[in-house]
Amino acid sequence: MAAWRSRTVRVTVLGLLSVLVPLLEAADTGGVVRVVLALAFHATIPGVPLLLLTRLDSPVLLACVGGALSVALTIVGAQLMLWSDAWHPLGLVVVLALVSLAALAVDFWRGRPSAARAGSERAGSVRDGLRGSGA
Amino acid sequence: MTTDAYTRPGKGAGELAGATDLDRGAPAGRTAPAAPGQTRGPAPVALLAVAAVLIGWGMAAADPHQIGALGIVDALDWRYVAGIVALAAAFVWELGAARPRTWLLASATCALVVAIYGVSPVVEQTSRLPTSWRHAGFINYIHDNGTVLHHYDARFSWPGFFAGVAVLMNTAGVGDASHLLLYASVVFMLAYLPCLAMIFRELGLSRRATWLALWLFLCADWADQEYLSPQGTAYLLSLVVLVIALRTSGRRAPVVGGTAVGGTAVGGTAVGRSASGGAARGRRDRLRALLEPPPPALGPREQMALLGCAAVLAFAVVASHQLSPPLLTLLLVSLLLTGRLRGRGLVLLVPILFVGYFTFGAVDFWSGHLSVVTGDVGGVGGTVNQTLSNRVQGSPTHLRIAFLRIVVVGVLFAGAAVGSLRRRRWRLGAVAQAAAIAPFGLLALQSYGGEALLRAYLFALPFLCALCAAAFLPAPDPDFGAPARRRRRGGLARRRPRAQTAGSGEDTVQMRIRRARPPRPELSRRLSALLLVVCTGAVAVQLICRGGNEEFVWFSHEEVAATQELYDLAPAGSTIGVLNGFFPGQNDDLGRVSLVNLESKCKPVVDPYQCALQLKPDYILITRAQDAYGRESESRPEKWAAADAASLERSAGYHRIRNSPDAIILARGVDGGLRTSRVDASTRPVLSVDQEG
Numbered sequence: 001m002a003a004w005r006s007r008t009v010r011v012t013v014l015g016l017l018s019v020l021v022p023l024l025e026a027a028d029t030g031g032v033v034r035v036v037l038a039l040a041f042h043a044t045i046p047g048v049p050l051l052l053l054t055r056l057d058s059p060v061l062l063a064c065v066g067g068a069l070s071v072a073l074t075i076v077g078a079q080l081m082l083w084s085d086a087w088h089p090l091g092l093v094v095v096l097a098l099v100s101l102a103a104l105a106v107d108f109w110r111g112r113p114s115a116a117r118a119g120s121e122r123a124g125s126v127r128d129g130l131r132g133s134g135a
Numbered sequence: 136m137t138t139d140a141y142t143r144p145g146k147g148a149g150e151l152a153g154a155t156d157l158d159r160g161a162p163a164g165r166t167a168p169a170a171p172g173q174t175r176g177p178a179p180v181a182l183l184a185v186a187a188v189l190i191g192w193g194m195a196a197a198d199p200h201q202i203g204a205l206g207i208v209d210a211l212d213w214r215y216v217a218g219i220v221a222l223a224a225a226f227v228w229e230l231g232a233a234r235p236r237t238w239l240l241a242s243a244t245c246a247l248v249v250a251i252y253g254v255s256p257v258v259e260q261t262s263r264l265p266t267s268w269r270h271a272g273f274i275n276y277i278h279d280n281g282t283v284l285h286h287y288d289a290r291f292s293w294p295g296f297f298a299g300v301a302v303l304m305n306t307a308g309v310g311d312a313s314h315l316l317l318y319a320s321v322v323f324m325l326a327y328l329p330c331l332a333m334i335f336r337e338l339g340l341s342r343r344a345t346w347l348a349l350w351l352f353l354c355a356d357w358a359d360q361e362y363l364s365p366q367g368t369a370y371l372l373s374l375v376v377l378v379i380a381l382r383t384s385g386r387r388a389p390v391v392g393g394t395a396v397g398g399t400a401v402g403g404t405a406v407g408r409s410a411s412g413g414a415a416r417g418r419r420d421r422l423r424a425l426l427e428p429p430p431p432a433l434g435p436r437e438q439m440a441l442l443g444c445a446a447v448l449a450f451a452v453v454a455s456h457q458l459s460p461p462l463l464t465l466l467l468v469s470l471l472l473t474g475r476l477r478g479r480g481l482v483l484l485v486p487i488l489f490v491g492y493f494t495f496g497a498v499d500f501w502s503g504h505l506s507v508v509t510g511d512v513g514g515v516g517g518t519v520n521q522t523l524s525n526r527v528q529g530s531p532t533h534l535r536i537a538f539l540r541i542v543v544v545g546v547l548f549a550g551a552a553v554g555s556l557r558r559r560r561w562r563l564g565a566v567a568q569a570a571a572i573a574p575f576g577l578l579a580l581q582s583y584g585g586e587a588l589l590r591a592y593l594f595a596l597p598f599l600c601a602l603c604a605a606a607f608l609p610a611p612d613p614d615f616g617a618p619a620r621r622r623r624r625g626g627l628a629r630r631r632p633r634a635q636t637a638g639s640g641e642d643t644v645q646m647r648i649r650r651a652r653p654p655r656p657e658l659s660r661r662l663s664a665l666l667l668v669v670c671t672g673a674v675a676v677q678l679i680c681r682g683g684n685e686e687f688v689w690f691s692h693e694e695v696a697a698t699q700e701l702y703d704l705a706p707a708g709s710t711i712g713v714l715n716g717f718f719p720g721q722n723d724d725l726g727r728v729s730l731v732n733l734e735s736k737c738k739p740v741v742d743p744y745q746c747a748l749q750l751k752p753d754y755i756l757i758t759r760a761q762d763a764y765g766r767e768s769e770s771r772p773e774k775w776a777a778a779d780a781a782s783l784e785r786s787a788g789y790h791r792i793r794n795s796p797d798a799i800i801l802a803r804g805v806d807g808g809l810r811t812s813r814v815d816a817s818t819r820p821v822l823s824v825d826q827e828g
Contacts, residue, residue, distance in 0.1 A: 028308065029308075030308060034307060035307040035309065038306040038307035039303075054440040060329050060332075064329050064333065064375055065375055065441060068371065068444075068448055069444050071368065071451070072372060072447050072448045073447065076450055076451055078295065079295040079454045081298070082298050085282065087281025089302045089305035089306065092302055093302070
């Protein structure tokens with residue numbers, strides 16, 4: 001249950017970040033809060049939500065690779081916009097946010113209590129089967 | 136997911152040592168409540184608090200105008216020095232505890248980051264380094280125009296980083312990138328630390344040695360590349376690629392008696408067992424398992440995902456900086472040759488991306504200048520000479536600082552050699568040794584305007600620091616250290632009869648296994664004293680090495696205001712001359728006005744005054760930093776810049792439109808009218824690189 005709660009908090013925070021930042025940018029408002037949220041956005045979105053799908057067991061590895069992936073995707077996206085002569089920073093942020101939200105939705109769906117219970121039951125039956133077969 | 140979820144038979148005992156990993160699966164020393172006497176109590180905490188207060192007080196009291204030829208050290212007083220000594224004492228004291236507290240060591244390391252990398256911005260209150268102001272200009276241009284300025288500067292051929300920051304500015308609602316410059320060094324350094332820690336753990340360092348290596352890295356990175364720059368970001372991304380490469384590739388399965396070792400995790404403790412064999416072999420395998428670096432406790436899906444991330448990171452590196460991809464490739468090749476690279480495609484991917492980008496994405500850079508790119512290939516001696524001749528020159532004080540930097544590199548290599556020798560008995564492989572040497576292969580490819588040696592040093596630095604830390608703490612775990620061995624020898628002598636009655640008949644193996652048991656021993660007093668001297672001395676040396684250029688890389692508010700005033704004043708199409716590149720400008724109006732570096736524009740004439748007479752720019756900006764650079768780095772006489780300004784007024788028709796202690800603006804004109812004389816665009820420094828630092 002604690003794992004479910006922490007997952008819910010994680011998904012909520014990252015989801016809010018994914019929604020709020022594009023909205024603030026589109027409205028061109030926010031002041032200092034917007035600066036802080038923007039820094040947090042580009043340091044975590046969409047790298048951390050994407051890596052949550054892989055279920056890495058190390059939070060430091062998740063933070064490092066997730067953060068670096070977010071920065072790298074921003075750089076790659078910006079470079080592609082320059083190459084294609086289509087400079088739309090807000091568009092890139094929206095795309096990154098959508099990718100993040102999709103990844104968070106999948107992560108949330110996979111980790112819901114019923115799915116986790118089913119998973120553990122499946123694992124238990126496999127264990128029982130192995131035990132029964134003497135393996 | 137549990138630690139043993141992905142351990143697979145046949146992967147080797149090396150995969151089983153994950154229980155002591157820094158970030159994966161808390162080690163016993165962290166989860167178990169510390170017994171009395173195993174931690175240092177509140178004393179290191181108090182010492183750390185005192186250090187923080189003293190360092191903060193010292194930085195707040197410092198006057199930037201006191202910065203002299205010795206750099207930032209000239210502006211600091213006893214409070215800062217006392218704070219550094221207290222910080223080093225708190226760090227070493229805690230490091231020596233039987234159970235060092237991670238949060239305390241992390242706090243001390245972060246405090247060191249602020250003390251070394253935050254001292255300049257706190258004291259100076261303006262963004263330092265002229266190159267960072269140029270970068271702000273590139274970012275602003277992309278932010279405002281949504282494109283790059285072609286044929287303007289080589290760095291625009293690798294605009295990925297600048298464009299990425301422009302996107303960030305747009306998201307944050309920031310209109311000028313120069314607002315992001317001030318504390319960029321601190322942010323970058325804090326971002327490097329967890330990556331470095333993971334690399335050190337993957338190299339087989341103990342937790343203590345990992346913290347020590349981090350401290351040494353912070354004290355040896357005098358290259359000053361961690362500002363808001365493509366190379367700073369590319370370095371961060373390269374570190375993460377290395378983390379992924381090491382994390383996804385375990386060491387090859389150790390062979391015991393001709394049989395690959397299998398293993399399993401028992402109760403979260405690293406334990407290996409041979410596929411066959413008796414108790415003695417099992418114990419030997421357990422010992423080997425404890426000696427192995429952390430394993431890649433990742434499933435195939437996770438490994439593939441991480442390698443995919445590495446590919447994206449590699450592309451971002453390639454699109455951001457021209458020199459980092461070859462260095463990253465050399466490091467990956469070294470990992471491949473030492474058997475620590477499972478994703479071998481990375482070794483091919485990075486150079487393919489680099490060559491592809493260079494061919495199609497950087498046409499502006501190489502078209503018409505291909506000889507500049509290929510001219511240095513094979514010329515190692517010339518590259519080294521160019522680097523040294525560029526940097527080891529100037530006033531006696533500046534020369535001493537330059538020599539001190541060379542000495543630091545020499546000491547690091549000597550320490551790495553000692554560390555390699557001391558690690559040899561633990562059979563931890565040659566990964567760090569190879570990676571510490573590999574980046575210097577770049578010298579055979581490019582001089583990079585005399586900076587290749589510096590960048591190679593930067594990429595080799597984590598591995599040099601790891602080996603230096605191993606010189607002090609060579610064992611993979613503190614339990615295997617010499618003091619522990621001495622301490623246990625007494626205890627084991629008393630217990631030996633019991634061990635012999637156990638019936639194995641192999642005392643030697645039993646003794647080794649006992650050494651691995653907790654509680655962890657404290658460091659000896661002699662080693663602690665040595666570490667205190669090393670840690671304190673390293674900070675002092677770093678402040679001189681890194682802050683030695685401070686006199687000409689920091690800018691007063693007056694210089695910033697004068698530069699901005701000139702940019703506001705200069706009409707479109709006019710030219711602005713500067714005596715050298717040390718001024719806080721070019722952060723705006725890249726295409727509107729032309730900037731002429733009077734020191735490099737008229738080569739072989741290197742006298743800015745003579746060049747100004749030849750080119751006659753519309754305005755000339757003269758700043759305190761330019762004067763300091765000429766005096767310290769080029770051995771020009773005192774107040775040479777002011778003398779040049781007076782001469783230009785007398786003989787070239789210039790008059791002062793701003794005259795303050797830190798900045799002079801000269802304008803060329805007759806009766807208040809301005810004659811614009813735009814310098815030929817074809818002479819712009821398309822191939823320019825950062826040579827100011």
